Structures are given as structure tokens and as C-alpha cells.
Amino acid sequence: MASRLPEWWYELDGIDFRLLEELLFLSDGEGFCFPSRSYLAAQLRVNIGTISRHVTKLNRLGVLQVKQRRAKHPDGTWSTHSNYYWIVPAPVRDFDKLVLQMTPAEITRLKALSYTKFLQSRYWAIISGYIKYQARTCARCGGEDTLDVHHMTYQHLGEEFRYIDDLQVLCRPCHEQRHRDEDDLG
Secondary structure, three states: OOOOOOHHHHHOOHHHHHHHHHHHHHOOOOOEEOOOHHHHHHHHOOOHHHHHHHHHHHHHOOOEEEEEEEEEOOOOOEEEEEEEEEEOOHHHHHHHHHHHHOOHHHHHHHHHOOHHHHHOOHHHHHHHHHHHHHHOOOOOOOOOOOEEEEEOOOOOOOOOOOOHHHEEEEEHHHHHHHHHHHHHHO
């Protein structure tokens, strides 16, 4: 099955890609950085207004979050510093969008699916991707390979977005062991 690019991808132009590339280069491991607009303009060889337009566009598309950095001076006045940028990871973006789209009818539809079909749904792909992104390691052994998302209970099936604590990230061996332990308990 061919991978499908997100819809926002088709709205990007060369300056958007160059801006994202520069922000990624400057960012820490979590996608945060705070270069000035004048620095970005100089790096991309465009004017500050162009940077502002493209930052606004990337923010509107949900690819970039921007927060103004302010500093309080000893005399009580405030000044503005460079913006604080966060390149929003796809799992977070997808999860946020999913939560906004969930309706009672959609929850009912998900609850009616067989468990196998549920695990194959786009909903579960987004939820499990988000949970794995947040945890990044197995809750039992700390391993990072082949992570699965385990339902602690099946009470909130289709409503995991509301009950994140009902899910646990486990590596495949620990996940299999967890199910064997549950089977032994009856």
C-alpha cells in the first residue's frame, strides 16, 4: 500500500520547505528553537515579511506552533524577544485533529467493530502512534524496540482519546508476557 502524504503537504512551497529545514536544523531533539525572524530571513535570503507570512501559514496548517518570547526587565517593563517555535510532530498533529473530529456517532461506530477491525482502523493507528510517541519506551523494561500499545481494560474501547491512562506502551516481548500473565489469572 502506497503511503499517502498529509493534505497540508500539497500547500507547501519552496520557502516553506526551506524554513522548516532551517528550523529543524536549529531545533533541539524535541523540535523546539527560537531564532529571530531577521536571522531566518538572512539564512533564507528573503525579507522579514516573507518569513512572517510563511510562519503564519505553517502555523495555520498545524505544522508549526509559535509563541512569543517576552522578558520582564528590572523596572517592570516587558520586551519581546524572538519567537519560540515548535515543529509539531505528526503523531501530535494527527491526535489533536482526531480529538476535534470525534462525535458520539463515531464512537458508537468504533465500539461496534470487531477487535481485529478496531486494531486495523485509522483511529487506532493515530491513538497508538500518539501514545508510542509520548512514551517512547516500554513501561516494563524500558526497551525501545517494537513498541505496542496495550489496553489495561477494554472498558473505553473507541474512547481512548479520553482515557489515555487506560493505555500502556510495552515492547512486544513484555506485551506478549502481559497477555500470558492475564490468561493465567483467568
